Amino acid sequence: GxxxxxxxxxxxxxxxxxxxxxxxxxxxxxxxxxxxxxxxxxxxFGPQQKAMMHMYMMAALTAAKAAKDLGMEAVGAVVVDPEKEQIIAVGHDCRGNHPLHHAVMVCIDLVAQSQGSGCYRFDSFTACSFTSPKINASNPEAGPRPYICTGYDLYVTREPCVMCSMALVHSRIGRVFYGSASADGALGTKFKIHSRKDLNHRFEVFRGVLSDQCEHLNRM
Structure with a gap:
């Protein structure tokens, strides 16, 4: 035929x-x-987990609005210890201060500061903050603090770019939740950096958390 x-x-x-x-x-x-x-x-995810996800993204949205008020990109990010349900760091775009200070990069540095390290100071940005991880001092077998973002979740209003996505690989993030996609996004939009087998770390990515509110920020 x-x-x-x-x-x-x-x-x-x-x-x-x-x-x-x-x-x-x-x-x-x-x-x-x-x-x-x-x-x-x-x-x-169950109803309680979704409620927590919305709460964390709301914190990222609040940080993004603070960045907008300062004349910077309206992007906010939050790093969370999901096991302890503790916010470790809150950051926003600070590129008015340094061209590489995207919201995700700021958050990663704040996490490092929470562990006694870090490279930059964000004291002048009141919406950027960190909290030292909860350590169980009564349990000698609890082990040392994690390496930067190991086991942590990131909530960010806009999909991370290539630079930020690679920083998430190197900092060993556990999961990423982002609200709106980006033309330069390197997770869901381009490259799928989080799942590349030629990299030595991979992580889960979820998009669309409070997407309407995050999209609105992009139009502000």
Missing amino acids: EPFVVQIPAWPPLTRPQFELASRRWPTSFHEDKQVTVALKGEL
Whole structure:
């Protein structure tokens, strides 16, 4: 017969519906990614977790508005210890002070300051702050403080750029939640830096937390 064109899957199936679709074309091996299945059902986070996520993003939005009031980019970020439900650092865009001080870079440096390190001072920006991680002094086996952002979550109003995304790799962030996408974004929009197998650290990324409020900031 005459040759014809058919659509085929570009990637291996991760869920049962994807497997069933791929199997219509050719024999396919399948190992279900249960986390992806749960995420697609909207069941990855419970109501209490979503409420906490909204609270943390609201803190980032407040910081972003403070940056806007200072004549800088309206971008805010918050680093959280999810295990202790503790905000470790709150930062916003400070590029009026230094061209590399994007909100994410500020937050990472503030986390380092909370651990007795850090390179810069943000005392003149009242909305930028850090809190030392809670350490259980009564438990000698609790171990040392984490390496910068190990195990921490980042909430940021706008998708991080390449520089900030690589800084998140190097600081060993655990998860990133961002509100609005960016044309220069390096996580969901371009490059997918968080999932590159040629890098020595990977992390989960979620977008769309309070997206309407974050998008509104971009239009201010």
